Amino acid sequence: xSPARLFVRAYDARMPxxxxxxxxxxxxxxxxxxxxxxxxVLVPNYWDVNNQSLSRVLEFDDAPSACVIDQRDxxxxxxxxxxxxxxxxxxxxxxxIIRMLSLDLTSEEIRAFHKLDPRWKKSGxxxxxxxxxxxxxxxxxxxxxxxxxxxxVNMNRRLCEVCGRKSVSGAYSFPSAxxxxxxxxxxxxxxxxxxxxxxxxxxxxxxxxxxEIDEAWLSDPDTHDDDAFAFLLTLPGIGPYAAGNIMQxxxxxxxxxxxxxxxRHAKNVLGYSGTDAQITKKIKAHYEPFGDHxxxxxxxxxxxxxxxxxxxxxxxxxxxxxTTFTAANL
DNA sequence: GGTAGACCTGGACGC
DNA sequence: GCGTCCAGGTCTACC
Numbered sequence: 020x021s022p023a024r025l026f027v028r029a030y031d032a033r034m035p036x037x038x039x040x041x042x043x044x045x046x047x048x049x050x051x052x053x054x055x056x057x058x059x060v061l062v063p064n065y066w067d068v069n070n071q072s073l074s075r076v077l078e079f080d081d082a083p084s085a086c087v088i089d090q091r092d093x094x095x096x097x098x099x100x101x102x103x104x105x106x107x108x109x110x111x112x113x114x115x116i117i118r119m120l121s122l123d124l125t126s127e128e129i130r131a132f133h134k135l136d137p138r139w140k141k142s143g144x145x146x147x148x149x150x151x152x153x154x155x156x157x158x159x160x161x162x163x164x165x166x167x168x169x170x171x172v173n174m175n176r177r178l179c180e181v182c183g184r185k186s187v188s189g190a191y192s193f194p195s196a197x198x199x200x201x202x203x204x205x206x207x208x209x210x211x212x213x214x215x216x217x218x219x220x221x222x223x224x225x226x227x228x229x230x231e232i233d234e235a236w237l238s239d240p241d242t243h244d245d246d247a248f249a250f251l252l253t254l255p256g257i258g259p260y261a262a263g264n265i266m267q268x269x270x271x272x273x274x275x276x277x278x279x280x281x282x283r284h285a286k287n288v289l290g291y292s293g294t295d296a297q298i299t300k301k302i303k304a305h306y307e308p309f310g311d312h313x314x315x316x317x318x319x320x321x322x323x324x325x326x327x328x329x330x331x332x333x334x335x336x337x338x339x340x341x342t343t344f345t346a347a348n349l
Numbered sequence: 350g351g352t353a354g355a356c357c358t359g360g361a362c363g364c
Numbered sequence: 365g366c367g368t369c370c371a372g373g374t375c376t377a378c379c
Contacts, residue, residue, distance in 0.1 A: 163372095163373090164372075164373045164374070165371085165372040165373040165374070166371085166372055166373085167371065167372070170372090215374090215375095216374095219374090255374095255375095256373090256374070256375090257374085258373060258374045258375080259373085259374090260373060260374085261373075261374080278372080278373075279371080279372065279373090
């Protein structure tokens with residue numbers, strides 16, 4: 020039995036801490052909207068298939084705290100914690116959960132997406148799951164570059180086990196920028212097995228910790244997509260694919276994140292042929308009509324393919340998905 | 350601006 | 365059990 024399962028069961032039995040009620044938009048569906056992007060199966064996230072709840076440890080200044088999030092019959096969300104939170108921590112927890120579940124995506128934006136791409140209107144898909152912080156999203160993206168998916172899964176597990184903080188219920192947090200900025204590169208390479216990404220991760224952590232990455236500017240609708248993308252390309256370990264992926268994690272879906280999986284999807288599902296460069300050109304033309312929502316259209320197409328092979332994503336067991344996630348393995 | 354090769358890990362494969 | 369090959373995106377040097 021995995022440590023995560025032990026944690027969830029032990030935690031469910033106690034529930035000794037704070038409980039927060041978080042209002043969700045009427046069109047929000049926890050199972051659909053959590054199980055919408057691969058990061059939901061990466062530690063410290065844990066989707067409990069039986070209870071249809073999301074659990075993970077959230078980071079706060081003084082100490083981390085594990086929480087379990089589920090959706091009530093009235094549509095609202097309930098977040099239960101393993102210790103009592105201060106008022107400031109409760110506010111931080113709300114902000115982290117809102118970011119993670121994309122609760123700030125408005126009905127107008129969703130309607131605009133479904134108007135451009137009506138294929139997803141019936142299912143209501145529009146939101147993409149992400150991390151509670153941009154820092155975690157950036158590091159997770161770096162762990163997904165130049166490796167097969169099972170390796171990404173292992174890197175994230177080890178990062179939490181080696182560098183994360185332990186909550187009172189025994190589960191580990193994702194390391195904060197402050198913690199990772201002070202971690203030796205030898206530790207990252209030797210114990211977390213991140214390979215040549217070690218120095219780049221520490222450099223990114225230092226930039227976040229020093230405030231050199233302005234998340235407010237990156238998230239500001241007044242900031243042009245091209246400017247945000249150009250800035251991301253200047254970050255260590257971030258190339259065109261990673262920058263494109265971080266863009267969508269910022270809620271900017273006007274461009275694609277093209278990797279080998281995209282090429283495989285284009286060949287196997289869209290039926291394209293030719294060199295990778297020719298296929299890339301066709302892919303860009305294919306998604307061009309979806310304007311500011313290109314990534315969503317692309318991603319839900321890919322996700323639909325995964326679900327056609329592996330069943331609805333809200334039934335995927337994390338440990339099983341860890342080894343069979345990419346189209347190459349399905 | 351385009352391209353080749355190095356960077357690392359882990360899985361697959363052959364012996 | 366061991367050695368070899370390969371996949372994967374970014375970075376740097378070079379043309």
